[in-house]
Amino acid sequence: MAKIIVVTSGKGGVGKTTTSAAFATGLALRGIPTVVIDFDVGLRNLDLVMGCERRVVYDLVNVINGEGNLNQALIKDRRVDSLYILPASQTRDKDALTLKGVAKVLEVLKKRFEYIICDSPAGIEHGAIMAMYFADAALIITNPEVSSVRDSDRIVGMLAAKTRRAINNLEPVKEHLLLTRYDTKRVEKGDMLSAIDVTDILAIPMLGIIPESQSVLHASNSGTPITLDRESDAGQAYLDVVARFLGETPPKREKKSLFTRLFGK
Amino acid sequence: MNLLSYFQNQNSQTHNTAAVAKERLQIIVAHARRQRDPSTLDCILPHLQQELLEVVRKYIMVDDDDIKINLERDGDYEILELNITLPEQELAKNEK
Amino acid sequence: MAALELKGNLLTLMVLHLLETNIDNIANQLAEKVSKAPMFFQQAPVVIDLNAVSDENGIDLLEVITVVRHSGLIPIAVRGGNSQQQEMALSLNLGILTNTIPTNECAPEIEDPSISIPSQTKIVTQPIRSGQQVVALNGDLIVLAAVSHGAEVLAHRHIHIYGALRGRALAGVNGDSEARIFCQQFNAELLSVAGQYMVNEDLPEDLLGKPVQVYLQDKSLKIISL
Numbered sequence: 001m002a003k004i005i006v007v008t009s010g011k012g013g014v015g016k017t018t019t020s021a022a023f024a025t026g027l028a029l030r031g032i033p034t035v036v037i038d039f040d041v042g043l044r045n046l047d048l049v050m051g052c053e054r055r056v057v058y059d060l061v062n063v064i065n066g067e068g069n070l071n072q073a074l075i076k077d078r079r080v081d082s083l084y085i086l087p088a089s090q091t092r093d094k095d096a097l098t099l100k101g102v103a104k105v106l107e108v109l110k111k112r113f114e115y116i117i118c119d120s121p122a123g124i125e126h127g128a129i130m131a132m133y134f135a136d137a138a139l140i141i142t143n144p145e146v147s148s149v150r151d152s153d154r155i156v157g158m159l160a161a162k163t164r165r166a167i168n169n170l171e172p173v174k175e176h177l178l179l180t181r182y183d184t185k186r187v188e189k190g191d192m193l194s195a196i197d198v199t200d201i202l203a204i205p206m207l208g209i210i211p212e213s214q215s216v217l218h219a220s221n222s223g224t225p226i227t228l229d230r231e232s233d234a235g236q237a238y239l240d241v242v243a244r245f246l247g248e249t250p251p252k253r254e255k256k257s258l259f260t261r262l263f264g265k
Numbered sequence: 266m267n268l269l270s271y272f273q274n275q276n277s278q279t280h281n282t283a284a285v286a287k288e289r290l291q292i293i294v295a296h297a298r299r300q301r302d303p304s305t306l307d308c309i310l311p312h313l314q315q316e317l318l319e320v321v322r323k324y325i326m327v328d329d330d331d332i333k334i335n336l337e338r339d340g341d342y343e344i345l346e347l348n349i350t351l352p353e354q355e356l357a358k359n360e361k
Numbered sequence: 362m363a364a365l366e367l368k369g370n371l372l373t374l375m376v377l378h379l380l381e382t383n384i385d386n387i388a389n390q391l392a393e394k395v396s397k398a399p400m401f402f403q404q405a406p407v408v409i410d411l412n413a414v415s416d417e418n419g420i421d422l423l424e425v426i427t428v429v430r431h432s433g434l435i436p437i438a439v440r441g442g443n444s445q446q447q448e449m450a451l452s453l454n455l456g457i458l459t460n461t462i463p464t465n466e467c468a469p470e471i472e473d474p475s476i477s478i479p480s481q482t483k484i485v486t487q488p489i490r491s492g493q494q495v496v497a498l499n500g501d502l503i504v505l506a507a508v509s510h511g512a513e514v515l516a517h518r519h520i521h522i523y524g525a526l527r528g529r530a531l532a533g534v535n536g537d538s539e540a541r542i543f544c545q546q547f548n549a550e551l552l553s554v555a556g557q558y559m560v561n562e563d564l565p566e567d568l569l570g571k572p573v574q575v576y577l578q579d580k581s582l583k584i585i586s587l
Contacts, residue, residue: 124492150491150509150510151491153490153510154491154492157489157490157491157512158492160487160490201507201509201527203488203506
């Protein structure tokens with residue numbers, strides 16, 4: 001049964017798109033058929049981070065409106081075999097998305113893919129609700145910083161109230177916390193909230209910690225998902241996140257990951 | 266690695282990917298501007314489709330969905346493709 | 362799709378009770394109150410209660426409204442007052458709220474809280490997140506998790522929080538001055554019992570993060586560790 005995962009945060013600029021690209025690529029690297037959908041209609045960026053911006057012809061809104069079919073809109077990744085991207089429209093706005101339309105697209109994708117990753121726009125309005133509505137699980141992206149933590153808390157509340165699973169009294173959306181842009185030095189100096197502080201406040205299980213890293217910027221500059229850069233600390237941390245998400249214990253590394261040091265798993 | 270080479274390495278790497286980023290953005294921004302520019306085909310496509318449909322309808326009754334218009338780019342060429350599916354009855358009438 | 366929806370809603374509103382008619386005294390005392398927590402009062406809607414001055418004719422409602430607006434509050438309605446005062450309020454585009462203060466001649470027996478409404482306790486097991494509001498009507502509210510920053514819990518009677526209180530907690534919202542707030546970890550943004558409130562700037566620092574209880578004593582909030 002295909003799983004729908006929303007990557008969400010409330011706050012902008014915390015790493016939703018970077019994570020969507022890295023996480024989807026990480027799953028696909030294992031040969032799992034995966035599609036990543038950009039829900040940020042009007043401000044699409046996933047195509048840039050995935051490096052397929054020049055191959056966008058049709059988009060999510062075109063498919064919903066029947067102006068193009070799904071096969072025309074899906075972009076096959078050139079580096080990883082089982083990875084596809086469904087871009088957002090740049091010329092429309094978020095109101096172009098309807099629950100009925102999104103449901104229709106997801107139904108078709110479910111037959112073809114095992115994982116459907118939904119990259120949510122920032123905010124708590126229509127676009128973010130469209131991205132989270134059908135989710136089975138959520139990655140909540142949080143920076144160790146007060147406004148991001150509060151916005152994440154707000155989003156967790158919405159996952160428990162405004163999603164299909166919540167409205168139909170089904171098993172709730174499974175929540176995973178992903179802490180990004182984590183700077184151990186600043187935490188040790190007491191300048192930054194620690195991972196323990198954040199889990200304490202948000203009270204949802206931690207899936208991984210991604211260190212603040214130059215390599216993330218380099219990856220988006222060149223349009224390469226960070227999980228393809230096996231040398232980078234952030235890339236490795238994302239691969240561990242994928243492993244933990246699939247219920248595995250990530251391989252031991254020479255240098256212990258932040259997650260292992262803090263949560264000992 | 267000595268201190269100097271550390272900085273050089275840092276520098277060259279940052280410089281490289283920043284240059285790549287700039288190039289990629291230039292292309293995408295130029296493309297987006299062209300789409301907003303009323304003199305290009307992308308922008309007039311929906312209107313073109315609507316007007317063509319109206320002309321065709323003067324003679325043959327066709328549905329909105331029966332007219333497909335497509336713009337393809339191949340290097341320097343742009344190919345405008347127009348597809349009209351005629352209803353079978355109309356065709357039969359004309360053949361008589 | 363419907364363009365709008367009209368719904369009844371129970372809101373917590375600040376009420377400004379006018380106790381005398383001297384505009385200078387009103388202006389001075391209001392300015393002093395506001396200066397204690399300017400952010401809290403900034404653009405907060407307020408109802409002006411005229412019950413104590415309904416026998417007085419010397420009050421100029423326009424002057425009062427001007428003073429209140431000047432302080433940063435936004436007057437939205439009046440409550441009570443005589444017909445002349447209410448007419449003045451209407452002409453100033455203010456609403457008239459029905460008088461909810463029970464008076465001797467019109468207090469029906471039903472209003473005795475001990476017999477009319479059975480007390481109902483509400484239990485919440487999940488964390489209350491930022492932006493969420495939980496209201497316990499006619500009874501206690503028990504929360505078995507944390508109340509986040511930006512979340513709000515209200516109860517007609519006591520509030521018990523077996524986790525951290527980081528948001529706003531308002532007990533005795535119907536005026537029950539016996540109501541109390543209990544919490545395991547005290548980091549509230551705002552506390553209120555029967556309309557007496559305290560914002561986080563005024564909270565005793567030595568109690569932050571500790572288990573506390575909050576209750577009313579001589580019309581002011583008492584916070585003591587448990």
